[in-house]
Amino acid sequence: MVQGTSSNAGKSVVVAALCRIFSKRGYNVAPFKSQNMSLNSYTTHENAEIAIAQVLQAEAAGIEPSYHMNPILLKPKEDFISQVIVHGKPVNDMNFYDYQNSFREKALKAIKTSLDTLKEKYDIIVIEGAGSPAEINMLDKDLANMKIAEIADADVILVADIDRGGVFASIAGTFALLPEKDRKRIKGIIINKFRGNLDILIPGIRQIEEIVGTPVLGVLPYDESLKLPEEDSASLSERKYSKNEKVTVGVMRLPRISNFTDIDPLEYEPDVGIKLIEMGDEIGNVDALVLPGTRNTVNDMLALNEAGFTDEIANLSHEIPVFGICGGYQMLGKKIIDESFKESKHGSVEGIGILDAKTKFDRIDKIVTQSKASILGNGIFKEIKGDSVKGYELHEGLTLLGESKPLFEVIEGCGNHPSSPYDGAVNGYTAGTYLHGIFHNFTFRRFFTDHLRTQNGLDMLGFSEDNFENLKKYSIDRLAEIVEDNVELKLIEESIEKRV
CATH class of the missing domain: 3.40.50.300 (P-loop containing nucleotide triphosphate hydrolases)
Known part of the structure; x- marks a missing residue:
């Protein structure tokens, strides 16, 4: 021992x-x-x-x-x-x-x-x-x-x-x-x-x-x-992310951030640096923004509001990719409904509203499953339509889409809702998913970072070498x-x- x-x-x-x-x-x-x-x-x-x-x-x-x-x-x-x-x-x-x-x-x-x-x-x-x-x-x-x-x-x-x-x-x-x-x-x-x-x-x-x-x-x-991979979010305070790269991905450090290893593969992409954004910080000049998972979506949504980030994120979504994972995906929708106070004592709250989606916390079993899905090609991901991804789901809320198009078609797993064959949502530059580990999929990650490279006048790297898996x-x-x-x-x- x-x-x-x-x-x-x-x-x-x-x-x-x-x-x-x-x-x-x-x-x-x-x-x-x-x-x-x-x-x-x-x-x-x-x-x-x-x-x-x-x-x-x-x-x-x-x-x-x-x-x-x-x-x-x-x-x-x-x-x-x-x-x-x-x-x-x-x-x-x-x-x-x-x-x-x-x-x-x-x-x-x-x-x-x-x-x-x-x-x-x-x-x-x-x-x-x-x-x-x-x-x-x-x-x-x-x-x-x-x-x-x-x-x-x-x-x-x-x-x-x-x-x-x-x-x-x-x-x-x-x-x-x-x-x-x-x-x-x-x-x-x-x-x-x-x-x-x-x-x-x-x-x-x-x-x-x-x-x-x-x-x-x-x-x-x-x-x-x-x-x-780090075990605990406390290690984020000591972690030294590379910032001064040609492409900067901002990551919101939510108060109850969870599964922050979802962003690890982005750090090891050539040209890409990570900027960890605390609640008292400014988002500043970033080329993309990631809202990671959280153990309490409602409380962290309120924290974003209190820190003055909600409108800023909504405005940035017209200029740069904004990507949400699990709880971060739920926040990008219009409404987080918690009528039975399952998630927190605050009940239902408004989301950031970029995605036409509503998430409801009800007295359902937690979704715990490994998942596979196919990329539908909506939003900025049209050039990798049909490619498959895998990940895992850990969520209690279920999401119903309005006019926003889904990101994936579910092959295995739950996704947005048991009654829906889809996962995630897309609206312009903004997208979200319930699949943790999404950036561990090399093709998906490299396409996303190549999009950021071209936006910054850099050459695309293509799908040659998975630096993250090799380094791990x-x-x-x-x-x-x-x-x-x-x-x-x-x-x-x-x-x-x-x-x-």
Whole structure:
């Protein structure tokens, strides 16, 4: 099991690296995270929803992701309220107290079921913890760290982030706050995100090993060339997008932004830079604007209004492409109807109104499905009419179109509405879809960015090379190489050998 001294210490990437390393050695390996709080999620082949981090880890292991790899997913919805997803399906919206006290045993049962299922199928399970194991106010309610190590009887590797400072204090503090039985499970320490001269760090490493009585297995360098999906929207504050390119795509950073990995492929398009637009910013000079997904369409629509963006986006839609994904698509319509207050306490609200479409939140099951569709050729996409795309859907609202034409014909999945064979909508330069991962489709993405290139007097690149997919595959392999080169794996190997 890989645990961390804090959130964003590097647990996810270390798990991915170990999955890749031992998969290449011939083991059947699976990742596992009992409980994840994330708005970056994915639909598996089982039409179940899990966190995107476990999808990356499954890819590193060379296997199909499953809901058993992330049996509990918490998606923050409003203040202190999260949607609770168990085995890939939403069960309810709960506040923190009710989840910890009334639902804990059900969650624990689901976790044990998934762990047992993976044990039957795989040689090695690499478990990821959540946050820090030393949250002393919640040790008796733990569902993600040492409780899971105990259930799995797993040895623990502790990852500490040196980039934010205080690495030795965070390691010592974690050991000091853990009960003795939990401290004994930690067999080694990895220091992550190191940028300096390792010789200067060595004396501190020797001292911390004496203080906690546990070896430091290695120090991982901070490699900014790695391009891997982020687990949590908090990482957006630290992320450095390329801005000074020939083509600029603006992306609205909605307060409850979700599935922001939808925009990742655009960043790796030649000539294209990403401008992340906060609620207090100005949209400024951009060549296209993307409204990404959100966990709460109504609240984020109100946030756009309050920030003064609604009219500006509507005006820009006459000049540049505006593209909405899932919740962003819903906002581009005329009306968001929530008469039963399913989405938020605010009820129904007006949309931006560029698309002649109305979205209604009703007491229906959440749409969770992988999808395929054919491009209808409306709007700016007429030259790729008939091409197919794939993606995944995670939405609760259903949309009915007025005069706006649809973007896709649905081959598999739901799209706008169960009674409609279509997904998305188009009006001039503006388009939207329910398909997450739409820009992961190389032809669709390259056509979109080539349109922006020609608008800026640049040559089209055509459909020659998928830079994003190539770079992602490289990054997973490179990550594994970094861990193998900088971490003493013997202790981990011995821990595996005595169990396999």
